[in-house]
Amino acid sequence: MGFRQFFNKLKGPAPAPASVPPPTSIRELLFGDLPSAQWPAADSEVRGQEPWKWFAAAQQARAQGDTAAAEQALRQVLTTPKLESRQYLQAWQALRELGVAPPSETAKQVLGVVVEVGLEQGLDLLAAYADGSARYYNYSGAGVVWENPDDSLAPHIGALRAAGQRVADRIGPWEEARPAAPGPGQVRLNLLTPSGLHFGQAPFNTLWEDEMGGPVLVAAQQLMQALIAKHEQVTENRG
Template sequence: MPWVLFAKAQDAQHSGDAVGAIRALNQVLETPGLESRQYLQAWHFLRALGQQPAAAEAKRVFGVVLEVALDGGLDLLAAYEDNSARYFNYSGAAVVWEGGTDLENSPIQALLAAARPVAVAIGPWEEARLPAPAAGLARINILTPSGLHFGQAPFATLFQDPMGGPVLLRGQELMQALMDLAPPDAGSTSAS
């Protein structure tokens, strides 16, 4: 259903009907039970059409993506409000959690909770998206209806930061929980 609405919004926008596009995207937002990424996509397009979320919705954390640049490549961890999560190791190994329920000890929701005060404290990034961080750097990306909020610094600096440190710590706990789901010596797995 959401993809039909996204297509409808795109068709309306291409024909110059911004009101129709906004209406279709708002229907996505009003549809219960969608993936967090679908709500974020709708907000992305709505902002492009000049629409802004209400203040009460603007800083809602739908997702957190952590990027840690290592000498061998980029580790990426993503957690979403719908209790899905992904971990992509620089080696190419991956774990995808689509269980719809949080993992044992709630590491997904703990990561989102750690990111909420950061989203409230900083504004959304208004510039073009930056390339992946260089080796030694870490980036915290917080995904909200008002846009991307992020912080980037050397890993050790960000880990010691009063706001960034708790986010990275909760991220490490989620990463470990996801890795514990993977069979030994598995290059890639999907868990649910």
């Protein structure tokens, strides 16, 4: 079965809480690049918890014009071990807004890969992160969320990140706001680094045959197959 067919294979409800946000909101949360004023939200219940309290402290300091204190709070996030990769990406997003650049040795480190596939029916998303988590969201609303309960998907996630790293090493970061989702027939490979978003976009066949993009798509297909297998296994066990 081809890669594109796998993006249409997953059926049924997403194995996630009923409070999960709609697909558009889900997409916005995959990149770890929300404007610092929005992370966390002013009315969020987690503002007093780590690591969100450090982001909240940075918001307050920045509002008061104290950029040094804002930077210090954000660096607390970076030095806190075992956070989600998106939290580290979000901290670097806020630091870049302050004019703070990551060190050269980590600037282009790929902490996450998000593959977006534009279909006639909508958008499909596959994401994998350095913390070992991964997720797939089908345009229909079905999905698989893998929060790294074990290391069974580690080889697939590592292979996708490695393929993405080879691309990021050869291209520069996107300097503007993250583009809207790709349209039908287009595939976008998003590489998430401390220095910002790196991406490539093209029609599926063009990207599949590309010397850099092709290996990313192959690794993405293999991870998707593994995620779908996990989903089907859980469904069978519940049945």
